[in-house]
Each structure stands twice: as structure tokens, then as C-alpha cells.
Amino acid sequence: MKYHINIGLEVHVELLTQSKLFCGCSTKFGAPPNTHTCPVCLGLPGVLPVINKKAVEYTLITALALNSQINKNCRFARKNYYYPDLPKNYQISQYNEPLAKGGWIQIKVNGVTKKIGIERIHLEEDAGKLIHGTEVQNLQDKDWSFVDYNRAGIPLMEIVSRPELASPDEAYEYLVTLRKILRYLRVSDCNMEEGSLRCDANISISSEKGKMGVKTELKNMNSFKELREGLWEEVRRQSELLDRGEKVVQETRLWDSRAKKTYLMRGKEEAHDYRYFPEPDLPPLSIDDNWIEKLSASLPELPQQRFERFLKQYRLPEYDATVLTDSRDLADYFEECVKLFPKPKLVSNWIMGDFMRLLKQEKLASIKISPSGIADLLTEVEKGTLSIPMAKEVMEEMFRTGKGVTQIIEEKGMKQISDEESLEKMAQEVLRENPKAVKDFQKGKYQAVKFLVGQLMRKTKGKANPQLANRVIEKKLKEYK
Numbered sequence: 001m002k003y004h005i006n007i008g009l010e011v012h013v014e015l016l017t018q019s020k021l022f023c024g025c026s027t028k029f030g031a032p033p034n035t036h037t038c039p040v041c042l043g044l045p046g047v048l049p050v051i052n053k054k055a056v057e058y059t060l061i062t063a064l065a066l067n068s069q070i071n072k073n074c075r076f077a078r079k080n081y082y083y084p085d086l087p088k089n090y091q092i093s094q095y096n097e098p099l100a101k102g103g104w105i106q107i108k109v110n111g112v113t114k115k116i117g118i119e120r121i122h123l124e125e126d127a128g129k130l131i132h133g134t135e136v137q138n139l140q141d142k143d144w145s146f147v148d149y150n151r152a153g154i155p156l157m158e159i160v161s162r163p164e165l166a167s168p169d170e171a172y173e174y175l176v177t178l179r180k181i182l183r184y185l186r187v188s189d190c191n192m193e194e195g196s197l198r199c200d201a202n203i204s205i206s207s208e209k210g211k212m213g214v215k216t217e218l219k220n221m222n223s224f225k226e227l228r229e230g231l232w233e234e235v236r237r238q239s240e241l242l243d244r245g246e247k248v249v250q251e252t253r254l255w256d257s258r259a260k261k262t263y264l265m266r267g268k269e270e271a272h273d274y275r276y277f278p279e280p281d282l283p284p285l286s287i288d289d290n291w292i293e294k295l296s297a298s299l300p301e302l303p304q305q306r307f308e309r310f311l312k313q314y315r316l317p318e319y320d321a322t323v324l325t326d327s328r329d330l331a332d333y334f335e336e337c338v339k340l341f342p343k344p345k346l347v348s349n350w351i352m353g354d355f356m357r358l359l360k361q362e363k364l365a366s367i368k369i370s371p372s373g374i375a376d377l378l379t380e381v382e383k384g385t386l387s388i389p390m391a392k393e394v395m396e397e398m399f400r401t402g403k404g405v406t407q408i409i410e411e412k413g414m415k416q417i418s419d420e421e422s423l424e425k426m427a428q429e430v431l432r433e434n435p436k437a438v439k440d441f442q443k444g445k446y447q448a449v450k451f452l453v454g455q456l457m458r459k460t461k462g463k464a465n466p467q468l469a470n471r472v473i474e475k476k477l478k479e480y481k
């Protein structure tokens with residue numbers, strides 16, 4: 001690649017408040033169209049907006065976590081544009097006085113750690129959603145379009161990065177890292193499918209390092225994968241233009257995930273096109289120091305810090321620490337287990353293995369198996385009551401029914417046979433029943449041992465302690481005449 005790439009991301013995050021930014025309407029996703037609306041969010045005359053304190057709080061928490069400086073006195077602004085999804089014909093946003101400026105996010109790509117600067121963080125309201133006739137099934141007239149204002153007025157936090165991402169892979173990693181932080185902070189569920197995390201990109205290339213080329217804005221990437229694909233396609237398109245001696249034109253382009261191409265959406269647009277002016281219906285926002293101090297003290301441990309602590313405190317490999325700290329809930333769950341069963345690597349193996357497989361169908365918050373259940377299970381494995389395959393079966397049952405370990409062991413008659421005497425008796429029978437295998441062993445074929453152990457396991461319906469079964473068969477073979 002002979003060009004240097006500069007990418008900046010604008011990330012829109014729907015905040016997890018109960019009500020909208022300037023009215024009391026519910027923010028719950030999936031309600032019938034236009035049922036979560038009122039005169040305020042429909043922009044009817046004679047109504048006034050009132051700011052949602054929780055939305056400001058979530059933005060402040062994010063600013064603190066991203067090392068940004070909070071503007072203690074800031075203001076909302078009107079962004080004027082005309083579009084059917086915007087009932088007031090203006091959006092209440094923030095312009096030159098955002099809630100926070102500066103800050104950074106640390107990312108790691110191909111083993112290299114890098115800090116990506118944050119330009120600004122501000123708060124604004126979302127627009128409604130247009131549904132076009134072509135997208136509606138069983139609709140006769142495909143020329144119709146519909147509008148759903150349930151989303152109009154939902155609080156959106158916009159986080160704008162500096163154009164310091166040097167590749168689409170870095171952009172991908174930045175978004176993954178940001179999403180993880182926001183989920184730890186519990187300010188958003190960051191669900192890209194439901195539109196609670198959206199991302200636009202500015203991208204330019206240049207043959208001179210440190211010099212910025214002409215940028216294009218790229219929209220409509222609806223997943224992490226599409227973000228990376230769309231950006232690589234735009235890099236390819238711009239490189240071809242420069243290779244031919246042509247110029248990149250500043251414009252907004254749309255990613256088409258099916259054609260894997262970007263298309264011109266509209267020409268250059270500037271801030272002055274929106275006629276921003278201070279919002280006259282809302283007083284300036286003044287944030288007091290006590291509030292910031294309180295929020296600062298209540299910040300949770302962030303993913304990066306928690307990852308580093310897991311390495312040190314539990315001596316876990318990097319891979320384990322990465323998986324276990326991927327979500328705050330999982331990390332909490334792991335730590336609860338370790339409190340009750342203080343062998344971190346063993347707990348980690350069980351959680352990352354079958355536990356995660358079973359968890360895929362459920363949410364951690366709603367599962368029936370508690371950390372103390374995991375601790376009980378591992379205790380039984382350690383005591384030798386349960387073999388590994390048995391313990392896996394018990395875990396599955398615990399996931400399904402929420403029953404305790406002891407109860408399941410009793411109900412299923414699952415106790416592992418660790419009594420040497422009775423196993424020896426059964427081993428004797430196994431040898432008598434399989435004279436050919438015994439002969440093979442005597443001829444030096446060690447493989448025969450494996451076969452005979454298998455037979456013994458079958459005889460005990462899998463309840464024999466595997467190490468003991470192996471030892472007993474070997475012992476009996478040596479004694480066999």
C-alpha cells in the first residue's frame with residue numbers, strides 16, 4: 001500500500017434511558033409505530049422541551065471513562081434541515097459547545113498498542129424512521145413511504161474520533177473497544193441490529209505521511225464487518241483515482257453491502273448548510289463539580305484495567321483474560337466463582353469451555369446456574385465423585401433445570417466408581433471376556449490396553465474413574481495368566 005490512510009469515526013450511541021431526551025415518552029424498542037409519541041417529540045406548536053438528566057449523566061460518565069474534558073457550561077444548538085423523519089424540521093443537537101472535548105481510547109492491533117484521540121462527545125436527539133413501500137410485504141402500492149416517530153427524540157450520544165485510525169482494521173478495533181467500554185459503563189446496549197450503535201466514517205488517503213488528503217464521508221455500514229469492508233472498498237476506490245492522476249472529490253457516499261461498492265449520496269456539505277444557532281427553548285447547561293466528582297467515584301473498573309488485573313491477580317494467560325473480561329457480567333461471574341473455588345485457571349477452563357457453549361443460547365443475567373453451583377461442581381470433580389464427562393453432563397442439567405449438583409448426582413445415580421476393589425473385580429471379568437485383546441497385549445501391542453479400558457468404562461456405564469480404570473487394567477494384565 002503506497003498511500004497513508006486517515007480514518008475518523010463518528011459513532012452514534014442510543015442511551016439506555018427509560019424516557020426520551022426532551023419528553024416523557026418511552027424509549028422501548030419494538031413498539032407499534034407512533035405509539036411512543038407526544039406533542040413534544042412530534043414537534044407540535046406551543047410545547048417546550050425539558051432535558052433528561054439521566055442522558056446528561058450517561059454522557060458525563062462516558063466522557064470521564066474516555067479521559068475527556070467536560071465543558072461545565074455548554075449549550076444545545078438547532079441543526080436545521082428538512083426531511084420527513086424530522087417532525088420539527090430541526091434537530092436539537094450541540095454544535096460549538098459540546099458536553100466534552102478531547103480524550104482517547106487505547107486500541108491494540110496486531111500486537112501494537114495505540115492511543116486514538118477523541119475530538120468531542122455531544123448529546124442530541126434521534127430522528128424518526130422512514131419505512132419505504134418497497135420494504136413492506138403485501139403492500140400494493142410500493143410508491144408509499146411511512147414514518148415512525150417512536151425513535152424521534154431518543155437520546156443519542158455522538159462520539160467523534162480524530163482522523164488517527166491508519167487502516168480499516170484499526171477502525172474496526174476502535175469500534176469494538178469503544179463498544180466494550182460503553183457496555184461496561186451500562187450507558188447503552190450498543191446493539192447494531194436494533195440501531196442503538198451506528199457508525200459513519202471519514203476517510204482520506206495521501207501519498208505523504210502526516211498530510212491529509214481529500215476526505216469522503218461513508219455511511220450505511222450496518223455491522224462491524226460492513227464497516228471494515230466498506231472502508232477497504234473506499235480505500236481501493238480512492239487509490240485508483242489517485243493512481244490515474246485524478247482527484248478525490250469531497251462527498252458523502254453510501255455503502256451497498258450487497259454490491260460491495262460505495263455510491264455517491266450527496267455532494268459536499270458544510271456546517272453552515274445547517275444554519276446552527278443556539279437552541280432558544282433550552283437554558284444553557286451548567287454542570288456542578290459535585291456531580292462530576294460523584295460520577296467519577298462511581299465509575300466501574302474499565303475493560304483494559306480489568307484485563308490487566310486478571311493477568312496479574314489470577315495469573316491467567318492473555319487469551320483467558322481477554323475472553324473473561326469481554327463483558328462486565330462474565331468477568332463478575334468468573335470472579336464470584338473464584339471466590340468460592342480459588343483455582344482461577346481451572347474455573348477459567350470450565351467457563352471458557354462448556355459453560356460458554358451452553359451460554360450461547362441464553363443471557364448471563366437469566367441463567368439458572370449460579371457461581372456457587374459452578375464451585376460445587378468443581379469440588380465434586382476434584383474429590384473424584386464426578387469424572388470430566390459426567391461433570392459436563394451435570395453442568396448441562398444445571399443449565400436446563402437449575403437443580404443443585406448433589407441432587408442431580410443422586411437422581412441420575414452418577415457417582416463415579418473410585419473404589420479400587422470393585423473395579424478390580426470388573427476388570428477381571430473384562431479380561432476374561434476379551435481373550436484376544438489380552439493376547440495382543442502379551443505380544444506387545446500396547447493399543448490393547450486402551451481397548452480394554454474402554455470395555456471397563458462400558459461395563460461401569462461410564463462411571464469408573466478413568467485414571468483408576470487405566471491403572472486397574474494394567475495391573476490385572478500383568479497378573480493375568
Ligand SMILES: [Zn+2]
Pocket residue numbers: 020023024025036037038039040041042153
Ligand atoms: Zn414524546
